[in-house]
Amino acid sequence: MVFELTPTDFLLITIVVALVAVAQFFKGRKINLILMNYTASKFEEILKPKDKIYQWLGLYVGYKAVFKIGNKTLDRVEVTLTLIPRQSLLYYPIALLTSRFDRVFLVYCFKRKFYREAHLVRKCY
Template sequence: MEITSGFILAIMVLAAVSSIQFFKGRKLNLQIMQHYLRSIEDVVKPEDKEYVWLGGYIGFRAYYRVNRDNVKKFEYTLTLLPRQSLLYFPIALLTSRHDKLYIVVKPQSQIKREAHLIQKGYYRIKPRIENEEFLKRETVVIGNREYEALYEKRRDVELLKYLVESLSKPGNIKHVSLTPSTNVFYVLMKPEPDTIEDDVRKILSFANKKLKTGPFSS
């Protein structure tokens, strides 16, 4: 195959643009990580903390020991779109779709019953839910989104719905659950830099008030 000067020029331009995108995207992802780290830590105010870098500019995991009010531990994983990659970024928009924040709260109180709200159509591969076959099911509408509710008692879903509706953009909440076997309160969401502090504050408030004194706790 004959390699023309035009082909070589196109490769050189692509390489130059990819290099510029790498440095710009890397800087942006680092700024996003720093923003979320500072914002969440300022709200949670942990007594001890540990961060684990996920490699490259993908994101990080944070482990906070809180031991305050009804929150024993607050852990989260932030994964970001590969803004530094000119070629992979469009693919990631189709597969990952957005930045993700996975929050795991371990309360002091004991969660008694299983409950889930899962945004319909979000998961391509449905997550494994323990004892799913024994849970009741129904569709719950929050804003303009439909959620699949799985639960033992209907009032538990109402409280999870109350939480989702109280957050800045309910449609950003993809999965929220309470699992008694691991005693975990879990939230998967699309984070927003401008509202992350308020959302985390409300998630903590839910754990401190509803999980401590509501029907979830013993």
């Protein structure tokens, strides 16, 4: 028994894949927007910045933020959030293999100068 793919079958498969891709786009977009909103509100709640600047990275990829704190030791905190592309059905499996998870980078800018560099890095990273 040989399976033959007629043009009608090919069209039906293409339509189903397109519908799944559209559904994945809206679902992944919603998840990424919720994550961006949640992290931004938590950073603002914890840091209590006097001034804040946000810059979008792509449309649903993440953001860069600069929170100006203005207390006696900490001048500002720079945050970079990069999310995996949950909205892309075709690229999502590749992103899971390459980047594997969402990332948050924090850079603390102190008013006092350090004599050398200081780094805090999680051991498994």
